[in-house]
Amino acid sequence: MSQTTQPDPAKLAASKAAVALVEDGMRLGLGTGSTANVMVQELARRIQAEGLKLRCAATSQATADLAESLGIKIETLDEIGWLDLTIDGADEIDPDLHLIKGGGGAHLREKIVAAASDRMVVIADPNKVVDQLGAFPLPVEVLQFGFETTRKLIRRALDRLDLGQIDVLQRLKGSDPWVTDEGNWILDLHMGIIPDPVALARALSAIPGVVEHGLFLGMCSKAIIGKPDGTVVEL
Numbered sequence: 057m058s059q060t061t062q063p064d065p066a067k068l069a070a071s072k073a074a075v076a077l078v079e080d081g082m083r084l085g086l087g088t089g090s091t092a093n094v095m096v097q098e099l100a101r102r103i104q105a106e107g108l109k110l111r112c113a114a115t116s117q118a119t120a121d122l123a124e125s126l127g128i129k130i131e132t133l134d135e136i137g138w139l140d141l142t143i144d145g146a147d148e149i150d151p152d153l154h155l156i157k158g159g160g161g162a163h164l165r166e167k168i169v170a171a172a173s174d175r176m177v178v179i180a181d182p183n184k185v186v187d188q189l190g191a192f193p194l195p196v197e198v199l200q201f202g203f204e205t206t207r208k209l210i211r212r213a214l215d216r217l218d219l220g221q222i223d224v225l226q227r228l229k230g231s232d233p234w235v236t237d238e239g240n241w242i243l244d245l246h247m248g249i250i251p252d253p254v255a256l257a258r259a260l261s262a263i264p265g266v267v268e269h270g271l272f273l274g275m276c277s278k279a280i281i282g283k284p285d286g287t288v289v290e291l
């Protein structure tokens with residue numbers, strides 16, 4: 057998003073509400089994606105207006121670049137050590153606050169940062185709220201080594217879970233493989249519905265070439281859903 061474009065009102069409302077949770081001295085994780093970008097801009101405004109002293113780690117190079125362009129210093133997660141709060145977007149949010157993430161291909165770093173945070177607050181517009189996860193294709197970051205073998209192993213795991221016919225498609229950028237910040241490739245699993253996210257997460261994590269999947273189970277403490285009229289609902 058260019059800095060002169062008006063942000064989507066729902067994303068702006070959620071971002072403002074999440075940034076209002078930030079207190080002076082906090083150690084923050086900054087998420088990735090178009091909603092997180094709005095949040096980073098709001099955070100930069102608060103830092104400038106109030107002179108907040110924060111320590112920030114980014115979940116992607118894109119977020120680090122945006123934050124630094126707005127005057128927010130980015131440190132590595134290891135330099136900071138532990139985070140008070142991570143604010144990130146999501147592709148789907150279910151009633152248990154289980155998430156699908158990785159639409160922007162950053163779910164590996166996002167999960168590491170969220171796991172190193174006391175709280176993960178998710179910001180989203182109402183389209184992201186679902187009764188059951190799975191309509192959004194589930195991103196799985198996979199090593200380039202043995203990529204096709206890993207794809208076969210994923211298909212076998214899905215068959216064992218008796219989930220029916222599922223397309224397991226490589227994410228592309230143009231005609232080239234999409235490459236993550238960690239140099240890996242992504243498979244998108246077109247699940248439709250995920251009846252048992254815990255069983256699927258366990259099965260995917262057990263496959264050696266899988267680096268990380270986009271199911272975030274039990275990691276989100278609160279979701280702030282912004283509405284087009286500028287109000288928010290908390291889940």
Ligand code: 5RP
Nearest residue numbers: 089090091145158159160162
């Ligand atoms: C990136 C993510 C994003 O948070 C997710 O894709 C939501 O992005 P957006 O706010 O642009 O809809 O998980 O890996």
